[in-house]
Amino acid sequence: MEKKWWKESVVYQIYPRSFMDSNGDGIGDIKGITSKLDYLKELGIDVIWLSPVYQSPNDDNGYDISDYQNIMDEFGTMEDMDELLAEMHARNMKLMMDLVVNHSSDEHKWFVESRKSKDNPYRDYYIWRPGKDGEEPNNWTSFFSGSAWQYDEEIEEYFLHLFSKKQPDLNWENPTLRKEIYDMMTWWLDKGIDGFRMDVINLISKAEGLPSAPGGEKYDWGGEFFMNGPRVHEYLQEMNREVLSKYDMMTVGECPGASTKDAAKYANEEGTELNMIFTFEHMDLDSGPGGKWDVKPWKLADLKAVMTKWQKDLEGKGWNSLYLNNHDQPRMVSRLGNDQDYRVESAKMLATFLHMLQGTPYIYQGEELGMTNVQFESIEEYNDIEIQNMYREKVIEGNEDHQKVMEAIYVKGRDNARTPIQWDDSENAGFTTGTPWLKVNQNYKEINAKYALEDKESVFYYYQKLIKLRKELDIIVYGTYDLILEEEENIYAYTRTLADEKLLVMCNFTAVETKFNLPEHIPFTSSELLINNYDVQNCSDISSIKLRPYESRAYLLK
Known part of the structure; x- marks a missing residue:
């Protein structure tokens, strides 16, 4: 097996909005991240994966990008970004940026042009279709619930959005669009970044003719027609030839619905596409027949089966990425451990379990402190578009029981991972001097970085030791x-x-x-x-x- 620096690295994911606020506006920012680099250096991490900081109207917390070569005002400036990169490199850390190119924001100049007329040169940058008898072009469902199509009154056609209606899907069939994306990626790499985490990258190729899902429901899933589509490997190999192969960099593709067979192609040892992918099979073990929000108890036997399958099926063929939580998933100590009686013990156990597997481990911010899920009292206190859409659909429009839906949010809601980092026991956990954009978890007085750094038996120092062992022992x-x-x-x-x-x-x-x-x-x-x-x-x-x-x-x- 070929040795590579990205196989030997440990990655730390920063969700910038919740990491550290430097100017008191209640929103984490780039200068805040720079101020905490020594903390991350002490932990021992090699790579920071930075969730999107690009210009965005923030419909989906930055995953709706309106300008790929500018920084969101709330996060700072390009000068701040350059300083962060320089300070990271001075500490021998690498920076992996989030790349969101399945869709853009509807406020991106490409889409603004695209919706002006049917013969606009940017028209074909997106997926437009006339409806059928006043109905959507097909019955696909958005990841955020409801139809995946939005009607545009001006142009009298529908555009595809697999996520929010403010996130229209880009049309990868268009070679001019692909070249624009590759040029943008090259611009960032020439600036000195060290890699890309690619958001839902296996959705970029849709089935020819965009057929309806066979269930006959008004809104049926349709995933088999837009996940791991017919040309996805062709596009990624082209991206690799045009951009990725020219740099000593790291890539990980987020690939919902990918099998181990798919992964062996995406993350092949020959290096013709990506270095590794994120899979979600182990994240669905507590989902019932009704999907994510139909919460059921998970079983250890199922976790063993899934993790073993990915470890063995990729052996010698591809590389695993290892994670148990991220910005879209609840806190692992609440979900897979015991955040009440054995919070510290179970946080350390889960870390041992994960970091000793084969693959590149990812630590999500606050995980090294044993941060837990949150339970806000009212739905209004939640910020996440996925939570709000689901609650509206199930409770307001569907008359489901409010408390039952809230219980599901407590277990699986994305805002569990997005509460601000608990730096110390001062007001707002030391995250901001202002009003935080999302409420801080009430347990910050007991769980915070200040206490963790003062306690040699803390979860923080346990992670530090795990990372050190990984650097010392090839077998890990x-x-x-x-x-x-x-x-x-x-x-x-x-x-x-x-x-x-x-x-x-x-x-x-x-x-x-x-x-x-x-x-x-x-x-x-x-x-x-x-x-x-x-x-x-x-x-x-x-x-x-x-x-x-x-x-x-x-x-x-x-």
């Missing part, structure tokens, strides 16, 4: 993965193997003490305890161990 990066104790209901255990070394990882995912019994087929002459989240003596006999609630250990076996 390059070793092959094998699941053990598959039938064990409480413990997720696996090995990693590189030459004559073995890494043994054991994680108790429950609040119940459970005995770990080492399978006989794993021979070793010596064992070294690398990391653990409880006080433990390094004993030579690891054949049978009582794991306490949410306990995890990793041993190096020789």
Whole structure:
């Protein structure tokens, strides 16, 4: 397996709006990020993935871009951006920007021109269709609920928007548009950035003729016609030839609905498309038949099956990205751990589980502090467009029970991840001197960076140690993965193997003490305890161990 810097890196995702506010307007900004680089350096991370900071009317918190080569006023200026990049590089950190090119904002100059007339040169930059008998061109559903089509009165046609109606989809069939996108990417790379995280990049190719989903419903999903579409690999290989292959950079594609077979093409070892992709299969384990908001209890057996499939199916063929939460997903310690009785223990256990797998680990801001989900009292306190649309559809228009819908939001809502970072125990958690754009989680007086840095047993220092181990031991990066104790209901255990070394990882995912019994087929002459989240003596006999609630250990076996 070829060694690469991006395989050996640890990435930290910053959601700029919620990270650090430098000017008291209640919104995190670029200068705020620059002021906290030493904190991130102390943690040990190599790469910052920065969620969008481009010019945007902010319908979907910056994922609706109106100018790809300008900075949103709320976040600062291009000079601030240049300073951030210089300060990061001075600390030997790399910057990965978010690239959102499945869609733009409806306020982008391309779309403003596109809707002026049917013969405008920019018309074909977007996907316009006449309706059928006063109905939408097909029955596809938007990711944010409702129809994926919006009627334009002026032009008397519909445009496609797989997300908000202020996020029209770009038409990748148009070679002139593709060239404009590649030129923009090149501009940023020449500026000195080190990579792109590509938002919903596997949606850029739609099925020919845009057929309706077969269910016959007025609004049916339709994902099979716009996910992993017919020309997506052709487009990404072209992007690679024209741009990506010319730089020593890192790429990760967000690919909802991609299988391991798809991933082996997107993230192939030959490097003709992307370095790795984000998959969502493990993020859907608590979704019932009704989708994301139909919350059901998740099972450890399912997590084992999904993670093992991705580890084994990509072995030698592609590279995994490892994450358990991000700006679109709830806090992992609330979702997969125990944020009440065992918050610190379960946060450390989940980190051990993830960082010892094969792939590049991603830490989402605040995860290293064990930040938790939030429960706002009223729907008005939530900001997220997805939450607001869903609540309107289910409660206001659909007469579903308010409390039941709120419970689903408490578990799965995107604003769980977007509450401001808890820096200290002062007002607004030290995030801003003004009124924060989204309320701070009320537990900031107990959970914050100031306390974490003063406590050598904190989640922060545990992450620091995990990252350090990764830099010291090739086996953590390059070793092959094998699941053990598959039938064990409480413990997720696996090995990693590189030459004559073995890494043994054991994680108790429950609040119940459970005995770990080492399978006989794993021979070793010596064992070294690398990391653990409880006080433990390094004993030579690891054949049978009582794991306490949410306990995890990793041993190096020789």
